[in-house]
Amino acid sequence: MAASKMVMASLNHCRPLTCAAMVTTSYPTRLVPHPPDLIKWVRREGGFVHQAVKILQDGNNGFGLIATQAIPKGSELIVLPDHIPLKFGPLELFTLLNMSKLDMWEHLAEELWAMKLGVKLLQERAKVGSFWWPYISNLPETYSVPIFFPGEDIKNLQYAPLLHQVNKRCRFLLDFEQQVKHSIENLKPNDDPYGGQDVDASSLGWAMSAVSSRAFRLYGKKLPNGTYNDVPMMLPLIDMCNHSFNPNAQILQEQDPRNSKMLIKVVAETPVKQENPILLNYGCLNNDLFLLDYGFVIPSNPYDCIELRYDGALLDAASIAAGVSSPNFSSPTSWQQQILSQLNLDGEAPVLKVTLGGQELIEGRLLAALRVLLTSDMETVQKHDLDTLKSLSANAPLGIANEVAAFRTVIALCVIALGHFPTKIMDDESLLKQGVSTSTELAIQFRIQKKSVIIDVMRDLTKRVKSLLAKDMTTAQI
Numbered sequence: 071m072a073a074s075k076m077v078m079a080s081l082n083h084c085r086p087l088t089c090a091a092m093v094t095t096s097y098p099t100r101l102v103p104h105p106p107d108l109i110k111w112v113r114r115e116g117g118f119v120h121q122a123v124k125i126l127q128d129g130n131n132g133f134g135l136i137a138t139q140a141i142p143k144g145s146e147l148i149v150l151p152d153h154i155p156l157k158f159g160p161l162e163l164f165t166l167l168n169m170s171k172l173d174m175w176e177h178l179a180e181e182l183w184a185m186k187l188g189v190k191l192l193q194e195r196a197k198v199g200s201f202w203w204p205y206i207s208n209l210p211e212t213y214s215v216p217i218f219f220p221g222e223d224i225k226n227l228q229y230a231p232l233l234h235q236v237n238k239r240c241r242f243l244l245d246f247e248q249q250v251k252h253s254i255e256n257l258k259p260n261d262d263p264y265g266g267q268d269v270d271a272s273s274l275g276w277a278m279s280a281v282s283s284r285a286f287r288l289y290g291k292k293l294p295n296g297t298y299n300d301v302p303m304m305l306p307l308i309d310m311c312n313h314s315f316n317p318n319a320q321i322l323q324e325q326d327p328r329n330s331k332m333l334i335k336v337v338a339e340t341p342v343k344q345e346n347p348i349l350l351n352y353g354c355l356n357n358d359l360f361l362l363d364y365g366f367v368i369p370s371n372p373y374d375c376i377e378l379r380y381d382g383a384l385l386d387a388a389s390i391a392a393g394v395s396s397p398n399f400s401s402p403t404s405w406q407q408q409i410l411s412q413l414n415l416d417g418e419a420p421v422l423k424v425t426l427g428g429q430e431l432i433e434g435r436l437l438a439a440l441r442v443l444l445t446s447d448m449e450t451v452q453k454h455d456l457d458t459l460k461s462l463s464a465n466a467p468l469g470i471a472n473e474v475a476a477f478r479t480v481i482a483l484c485v486i487a488l489g490h491f492p493t494k495i496m497d498d499e500s501l502l503k504q505g506v507s508t509s510t511e512l513a514i515q516f517r518i519q520k521k522s523v524i525i526d527v528m529r530d531l532t533k534r535v536k537s538l539l540a541k542d543m544t545t546a547q548i
């Protein structure tokens with residue numbers, strides 16, 4: 071939203087030695103022009119690939135795996151033995167980075183986990199004769215993730231939470247470049263884990279994006295307590311599968327009876343028709359994560375949502391705009407405040423980020439806060455537990471008037487949120503028709519989807535208000 075006020079960081083201005091800045095077509099070129107045949111390599115290494123599985127271009131989704139003939143449900147499509155996935159073990163980290171010199175390594179935020187495996191990938195990419203070269207050479211040369219967008223297209227996203235994430239990643243990569251450079255500055259050429267190649271924010275960004283868009287988090291080693299740790303790994307060939315929320319394949323892990331190591335399999339979850347792509351579900355993610363990590367946006371994504379900050383003054387303004395008389399979001403009574411603390415919307419370390427849209431429509435914590443703050447009837451509130459107050463399917467637990475006021479407040483919040491976007495969906499659509507670059511198109515598609523989420527929430531709540539009012543009228547007439 072306040073895009074113009076933010077300082078834009080982008081890796082687009084960096085001229086990497088090892089990576090082009092931004093994808094320009096739907097079919098990103100690979101690291102080398104004619105990479106080795108990945109399917110043959112997997113088979114040579116003891117893996118299995120179903121004879122009807124081939125790598126082909128999959129519409130606008132880049133390359134994908136396609137079934138060249140019908141495959142029955144339950145068939146094994148790919149099996150990878152334990153030595154094929156690219157992963158790191160805890161001890162390897164130390165040697166990978168000369169960690170004592172990289173003080174920020176330990177502090178890498180969870181969402182930047184991809185960089186850890188990315189460092190390993192970059193080192194394997196630089197290593198002459200790497201075991202994984204047949205895989206690495208098949209990786210895309212560029213990624214359409216926003217860290218590589220020109221500054222103008224980062225602004226074109228028009229959505230502050232994503233701008234914040236993009237900035238955070240770009241700043242991290244620029245800092246990390248310095249740290250990595252520092253960690254290798256006094257090494258003898260033979261000890262340089264990057265084979266003497268320049269490592270800069272762009273090549274680190276390439277590696278982070280390769281990992282975030284292709285790695286899977288699977289079971290690693292068995293822990294003494296019998297559970298397994300969760301290890302991100304790159305799965306050659308399996309990572310040629312594109313995404314769908316209605317996948318026809320899934321990944322399974324099994325112990326190899328020959329050596330008790332892990333086998334990773336892709337199995338047909340449904341029958342696969344001839345010429346159909348083999349699709350996995352990357353996760354029930356919102357478009358922020360799809361764009362940040364994978365570089366694409368899903369239209370009408372049922373998991374897409376918008377983030378808002380729980381803010382008493384904003385809620386008062388929304389409530390007044392919705393015609394609710396004297397709301398007291400900025401000055402809750404002490405019993406209301408207690409409930410806000412239980413909802414973690416008040417107190418010492420409140421989590422003020424709340425969401426609209428997605429599976430919940432109104433995040434439960436926000437809905438409960440609205441219901442509770444829009445009533446003065448403490449006794450009725452106390453008759454319900456927190457889960458009921460948070461649930462949209464609970465039938466107006468504090469009465470119809472209260473429910474209508476809560477929904478109208480959210481509708482007004484939506485109007486305010488829509489007003490923060492500098493353009494309307496119609497403007498966006500006509501820009502798309504004019505023909506724009508890949509990054510501009512992605513940014514515009516992203517913001518269209520965010521606005522659509524808001525409009526869908528408003529539509530849904532307006533219907534609910536109408537039906538509540540109709541119910542109220544019927545009750546009054548009886």
Ligand SMILES: C[S@@+](CC[C@H](N)C(=O)[O-])C[C@H]1O[C@@H](n2cnc3c(N)ncnc32)[C@H](O)[C@@H]1O
Nearest residue numbers: 131132133283284309310311312313364365366
């Ligand atoms: C795990 S890789 C899949 C193989 C990839 N298409 C390739 O050419 O190497 C994930 C990438 O594929 C593309 N992709 C996968 N599913 C997609 C979808 N449903 N829509 C658009 N792009 C998709 C995105 O570029 C994503 O970052």
